Amino acid sequence: MEKPQISNGNTAEAPTIFVIFGATGDLAEKKLFPALFDLHRKKLLPKKCHIVASARRPFSDDEFRKLVASFLSTGKSFSEEELTSFFKIISYHQGFFDEPDTYGRLAVQLQKIDDSFGQCSNKLFYLAVPPSFYETILKHLAASELTKPCGGELGWTPLEKSRHRRLPTPVDVGSLTGWTRILVEKPFGNDMETARVLDRLLGSLFKEEQIFRIDHYLAKESLENFLKLRFSNGAFGAVWNHEHISRVEVQFFQKGDVKGRGNFYDPIGALRDVGQNHLLEMAALAAMDEPKGKGAAAMRKARGEVLKKFIFASRDLTEVSSRAQYEGYSDEEGVAKNSQTETYFRLVLALPTPRWQGVPFVLEAGKALPESRVEIVVHFKHKVHGVCPPGAECLSLNRIVFRVESLPTNSKEGSQPLDAYEKVLLHAVGGDQTLFTSTEEVMEEWRIVMPVLNLWHKMDSPASLYKYQKGTMPKIA
Numbered sequence: 001m002e003k004p005q006i007s008n009g010n011t012a013e014a015p016t017i018f019v020i021f022g023a024t025g026d027l028a029e030k031k032l033f034p035a036l037f038d039l040h041r042k043k044l045l046p047k048k049c050h051i052v053a054s055a056r057r058p059f060s061d062d063e064f065r066k067l068v069a070s071f072l073s074t075g076k077s078f079s080e081e082e083l084t085s086f087f088k089i090i091s092y093h094q095g096f097f098d099e100p101d102t103y104g105r106l107a108v109q110l111q112k113i114d115d116s117f118g119q120c121s122n123k124l125f126y127l128a129v130p131p132s133f134y135e136t137i138l139k140h141l142a143a144s145e146l147t148k149p150c151g152g153e154l155g156w157t158p159l160e161k162s163r164h165r166r167l168p169t170p171v172d173v174g175s176l177t178g179w180t181r182i183l184v185e186k187p188f189g190n191d192m193e194t195a196r197v198l199d200r201l202l203g204s205l206f207k208e209e210q211i212f213r214i215d216h217y218l219a220k221e222s223l224e225n226f227l228k229l230r231f232s233n234g235a236f237g238a239v240w241n242h243e244h245i246s247r248v249e250v251q252f253f254q255k256g257d258v259k260g261r262g263n264f265y266d267p268i269g270a271l272r273d274v275g276q277n278h279l280l281e282m283a284a285l286a287a288m289d290e291p292k293g294k295g296a297a298a299m300r301k302a303r304g305e306v307l308k309k310f311i312f313a314s315r316d317l318t319e320v321s322s323r324a325q326y327e328g329y330s331d332e333e334g335v336a337k338n339s340q341t342e343t344y345f346r347l348v349l350a351l352p353t354p355r356w357q358g359v360p361f362v363l364e365a366g367k368a369l370p371e372s373r374v375e376i377v378v379h380f381k382h383k384v385h386g387v388c389p390p391g392a393e394c395l396s397l398n399r400i401v402f403r404v405e406s407l408p409t410n411s412k413e414g415s416q417p418l419d420a421y422e423k424v425l426l427h428a429v430g431g432d433q434t435l436f437t438s439t440e441e442v443m444e445e446w447r448i449v450m451p452v453l454n455l456w457h458k459m460d461s462p463a464s465l466y467k468y469q470k471g472t473m474p475k476i477a
Contacts, residue, residue, distance in 0.1 A: 015048035015121035016429055017113055019106070021097065021137055022129035023053030023064075026261070027185065029071045031216075032128060035421035037072055040086050044426060048117050052109060054093040054102075064092035097129070098136050103144035110146070120150030120178035124428055127184050130264060134184065134198055142205050150178030183212045183428055186277040187268060188437075191453065192446040199439055212428050213442060217278045217374075218435045219423040222404050223285060226376065231290050239380070241355045249377040250282045252365035256372070257326065257470065258343065262334025269341040270365055271323075271449055279363045280307065280445045281437065282404065286376050287351055287361065296434040300441065306351070307444035312451070313350040313360050317463070320348040321452045324466035324474035326368040340457070340465055343367045344474050347452065368470040374404040 018036070020028060039045050053064055065087045072078065093109055095102025114121050125141065127134055141147050182202065189195025202211050217223065230236055239245070252274050258265045265273065281303065288306040291298040314320045323342035330339050344366030351361065379399045418426070427435050456463050468474040 013046050015114075015117040015119060016046045017049075017110060017121050017123045018051045018126060018425075019054060019110070019123060020051065020126045020128055021054050021133075022127070023092075024055040024057055024067065025128055026264075027128040028053070031421045032126070032425075033068050033071045034076065035419055035425055037068075037076075037078075037082075037086050038419065039422050039425060040089070041078070041082050044422075046429065048121070049089055050113050050121075051090045052093050052106070052113070053090060054095060054106065056094070056096055058094050059092050061090070061092050065090055097133050097140070100140060100143065103140045103146060107144055107146055114150065122178060122429075123180045125180065125182050127182070131185075131187060131190060131194075131198075135201060138182075138201055138205060147180050147205050179210070180206075181210045181212055181428060181431075182206055183214055183424075185214050187272050188213055188277075188442045189446065190268075190272070192443070192450050195442060195446050199442070208439065209431070209433065212433065213437045214424055215277050215281050215437050216420045216424055217404070218281055218437070219420040219427070220404055221417045221420075222402070223282065226402050226404075227285060242357050242359045244380055245359055246379045246381045247360045247362060248283070248286055249362045249364065249375075249379070250279050250286070251373065251375045251377065252279055253369045253371060253373050254365075254367045255369060255471075257368040258329070258332055258335070260333070262332040264334075266335045266339055266341050269345075270343055270367065271345045271347075271453065274365050275345060275347070275363060276445050276449045277437075279365060280310075280448060281441070282376055283310070283349070283361050283363060284441075286378070287356060289355075296432055296436075299434050300436075300438040304438055304440035304444060307441055307448070309351055309353055310349050310361070310444075310448055311352065313348040317452055317455050321455070321463065322346045322466070322474075322476045323456060323463065324366070324468050324476065326470050327467055328470065342456065342465065344369070344468065346476065347449075349448070366474070368468075369473060370471055372405075376402040376404065378402070 020032060022028060036045070036051060040049075053068075059067065068087070068090060069083060072083070091109070091113075093102075093106055095105065110121075110123065123146075125146075127137060129137065182205075184198075184202070189198050230240065284303040284306050287310075288302045291302040312320045322345065324344040325339075325341065326343050329335060329341070329343055330337050335341070345364070347363045349361040349363065351357075351359065377399055382398055423435060427433070452463075455461055456465075466474055466476055
């Protein structure tokens with residue numbers, strides 16, 4: 001399996017440290033440590049690699065490693081030797097995100113690891129924490145100079161040196177060994193304004209090529225295959241337009257409810273959780289023109305360009321947006337008793353372009369639904385002919401369903417494709433931003449959803465919050 005290339009032309013073998021803030025949280029447990037463990041077993045991490053796990057709980061290294069073992073015990077088979085080998089590259093750092101001492105002690109710990117490597121290492125700071133902690137962590141990273149390149153001012157431009165007197169600013173990626181990159185999970189902000197504030201803060205610390213905004217659905221192999229099918233198959237290219245397609249549906253249905261995640265989910269809701277990011281990115285992949293060039297910049301520009309053109313299918317938002325909440329949601333732990341948070345939504349968008357004129361894009365997502373499935377469904381216009389006369393059942397089959405979630409395979413573990421988070425981590429090490437969203441994409445996604453969010457959260461909102469029973473589809477009037 002070929003390793004990604006770092007942007008300066010070196011391979012991904014350079015010594016690297018992953019610093020994970022929020023290392024005892026749900027994301028670290030279910031996604032990050034399983035992905036890092038698998039990459040370690042597949043020998044895809046740099047040979048000199050270390051993981052520093054940071055959280056508030058007072059663990060020793062050995063105590064935290066036992067916790068990691070519990071993270072890996074579900075659904076994985078591995079040897080004791082593999083686990084022991086993985087533990088050797090993990091250490092724990094206890095601290096509170098709002099205390100400067102946390103970052104001072106972290107700097108000492110990172111320096112000791114660099115000393116053991118015998119050289120300056122690359123560092124990836126992964127914010128696996130709720131968005132409310134982003135600003136605090138980023139400001140402390142800057143104040144502690146953890147974002148400063150290992151080589152000091154070597155290679156910095158005069159402008160960068162002058163800026164450094166006020167705030168540390170990294171050098172161009174690749175101009176020094178020991179780059180730093182920041183990985184930020186969705187949602188990127190809570191609305192347009194907080195997204196702009198966060199973007200300005202990141203921009204004061206990092207260059208755009210160092211900022212990796214994660215939407216792990218872009219790393220799904222099924223979506224990569226979807227794009228290959230769209231742009232390499234001439235038959236699809238000929239019919240991928242309003243003359244042949246009647247509507248496009250992007251669906252993100254989850255059978256599970258919010259049990260155990262009420263504190264996180266209630267301030268956010270379904271639209272912010274998966275609509276503003278996953279669904280709009282999938283809609284962009286379905287609608288965008290072929291990128292004008294190769295590489296991350298061309299792909300991100302193509303996604304951003306089509307997102308700029310999405311509008312609602314009607315000026316009356318109550319006609320093209322709906323929301324619902326499953327019965328019993330307000331009884332979930334961590335959920336406000338009078339919560340108006342949606343656990344289901346449906347939006348109808350349009351693209352007033354020559355290719356997509358008149359084709360609705362229907363985005364729909366929810367929790368506690370009859371089944372779990374994530375799909376892009378393309379409905380083609382009916383053509384009446386002798387094989388399928390008017391009223392025939394075959395007319396309903398005139399669609400193509402692209403299943404986004406991977407299905408289980410019987411292949412051996414070593415031959416299975418990389419998991420989405422494995423790809424996210426490898427591409428971040430390699431400096432490839434293809435699978436990460438740009439500032440332009442994030443801002444356009446907020447532009448699209450903010451009118452609906454504002455409508456829903458008015459005290460006298462005409463947008464009704466419908467109720468539905470768990471295990472059923474909402475019946476919207």
